[in-house]
Amino acid sequence: MGHEAGDGGWTTEDRGAGVTIGEKVHLATRAWPDADGAVLFAGEAEGRMDLGLHLDQFGPLPQRSAQEVATLIEESGLAGRGGAGFPLAVKLDTARRKGGRPVVIVNLSESEPASRKDATLALLRPHLLLDGASAAARSLGATEVSIRFHAGDVSVRQSLKLALEERADAELDDPIWHLSSGPRRYVAGESSAVASAVAGGLAIPQFRTVPLAVRGPSGRPTIVSNAETMAHVGALMRIGSGGLESTGPASGAGTRLVTLTGGVRAPGTVVEITGEGTFGELLQLHGVHAVPAAVLVGGYAGTWLDGETAWNLTIDEEHLATLGASLGCGLIGVVPVGRCAMVEVAHVATYLAEQSAGQCGPCVGGLPEIARLVTALAEGTARRRHVRQLIRLTAEIEGRGACSHPDAVIAMVRSALSMLSHEVDRHLSGAGCADTAGSRLLPLVTGTRS
Numbered sequence: 502m503g504h505e506a507g508d509g510g511w512t513t514e515d516r517g518a519g520v521t522i523g524e525k526v527h528l529a530t531r532a533w534p535d536a537d538g539a540v541l542f543a544g545e546a547e548g549r550m551d552l553g554l555h556l557d558q559f560g561p562l563p564q565r566s567a568q569e570v571a572t573l574i575e576e577s578g579l580a581g582r583g584g585a586g587f588p589l590a591v592k593l594d595t596a597r598r599k600g601g602r603p604v605v606i607v608n609l610s611e612s613e614p615a616s617r618k619d620a621t622l623a624l625l626r627p628h629l630l631l632d633g634a635s636a637a638a639r640s641l642g643a644t645e646v647s648i649r650f651h652a653g654d655v656s657v658r659q660s661l662k663l664a665l666e667e668r669a670d671a672e673l674d675d676p677i678w679h680l681s682s683g684p685r686r687y688v689a690g691e692s693s694a695v696a697s698a699v700a701g702g703l704a705i706p707q708f709r710t711v712p713l714a715v716r717g718p719s720g721r722p723t724i725v726s727n728a729e730t731m732a733h734v735g736a737l738m739r740i741g742s743g744g745l746e747s748t749g750p751a752s753g754a755g756t757r758l759v760t761l762t763g764g765v766r767a768p769g770t771v772v773e774i775t776g777e778g779t780f781g782e783l784l785q786l787h788g789v790h791a792v793p794a795a796v797l798v799g800g801y802a803g804t805w806l807d808g809e810t811a812w813n814l815t816i817d818e819e820h821l822a823t824l825g826a827s828l829g830c831g832l833i834g835v836v837p838v839g840r841c842a843m844v845e846v847a848h849v850a851t852y853l854a855e856q857s858a859g860q861c862g863p864c865v866g867g868l869p870e871i872a873r874l875v876t877a878l879a880e881g882t883a884r885r886r887h888v889r890q891l892i893r894l895t896a897e898i899e900g901r902g903a904c905s906h907p908d909a910v911i912a913m914v915r916s917a918l919s920m921l922s923h924e925v926d927r928h929l930s931g932a933g934c935a936d937t938a939g940s941r942l943l944p945l946v947t948g949t950r951s
């Protein structure tokens with residue numbers, strides 16, 4: 502095993518639930534709708550799989566040549582699970598063609614405040630994601646892999662360290678591993694921020710003119726890949742592209758991990774989607790027995806859907822795309838009837854505005870103003886002209902940030918204005934807000950720059 506490093510430049514306030522290895526309380530995992538289709542959480546799902554259990558369940562990682570690994574990944578069409586859904590094979594192929602010594606990074610810095618899928622994988626299935634990273638590195642001829650996670654995730658670090666010790670004891674044919682931790686700030690999990698931090702810079706998004714896979718901050722081709730993506734590679738090496746394709750929703754290879762939050766029975770539950778079904782069918786199993794007021798899909802910078810639409814929608818990228826939505830990082834936030842969706846929109850917009858890395862004018866000046874206008878709307882003090890001002894402002898700053906953060910926030914706000922237009926109209930009419938709870942549903946984790 503290599504070294505472990507943290508990085509300076511930020512301080513982080515971690516309000517996340519700490520989880521010690523073996524503790525099951527915060528790690529409810531489910532396979533749905535068909536447990537037999539589970540790939541990542543196949544077998545004994547409630548506990549951590551040490552190397553022995555992992556090998557019993559999945560078998561040893563087949564020894565494959567670099568070309569065989571690359572071909573399998575390409576045939577599978579596996580898309581990244583970090584949010585953007587970029588095909589892994591394209592990334593790897595770009596780095597391979599560039600040559601040199603590629604840098605390989607597994608991104609576990611799940612900066613979505615409510616998402617737990619990657620941490621859950623690291624806690625329960627560490628060897629599956631390490632197998633995938635090992636195979637991906639082999640396909641590039643890379644001899645080292647960095648694993649990046651949040652400094653506050655003590656249990657994730659413990660689980661990974663233990664897994665690396667187990668692998669070293671078993672003398673697996675592994676790359677040299679490096680553990681590296683950083684802040685739980687929203688934009689610190691962006692791929693260029695992660696690559697920068699691993700290269701010794703600050704964990705903030707970088708201005709880029711070429712893709713990381715061509716040239717990263719170290720000057721070498723750099724692959725930053727999400728932990729769930731790597732776990733799927735670990736499965737793919739065993740079951741092949743046909744096996745992976747037969748699992749999960751209809752569109753795209755492999756199952757999907759989603760984290761449920763908001764008005765569900767156990768916020769933080771991670772579900773492995775193994776086949777076809779609607780959001781309504783999924784949510785009913787998790788304590789949502791009536792059509793909710795609204796559902797946020799794909800993360801805090803995802804897409805708002807009105808409850809009725811979401812309830813009847815099949816959970817898969819093809820169906821979501823018809824509404825301009827995506828599963829993104831896999832977060833599904835539920836706002837039940839009786840709670841105000843606009844309050845949650847304002848809450849999330851304010852949080853995301855505060856999470857800017859403070860480098861670009863549109864982000865620094867524009868996002869707080871967008872958050873202020875959305876908050877006024879939620880509080881019932883906005884008029885139609887403020888909504889027009891909000892729409893103008895989103896158009897003015899769109900495409901002007903160095904990274905996608907402002908555009909993602911804009912897309913989230915626009916989806917709320919269009920998909921929840923009945924809520925917007927109600928707040929503008931002065932009819933008041935039905936929400937008397939006075940608290941927020943969607944959880945946050947804050948970090949500040951030092």
Ligand code: SF4
Nearest residue numbers: 858860861864902904
């Ligand atoms: S757009 Fe915002 S988050 Fe992205 S680099 Fe610029 S200031 Fe940072």
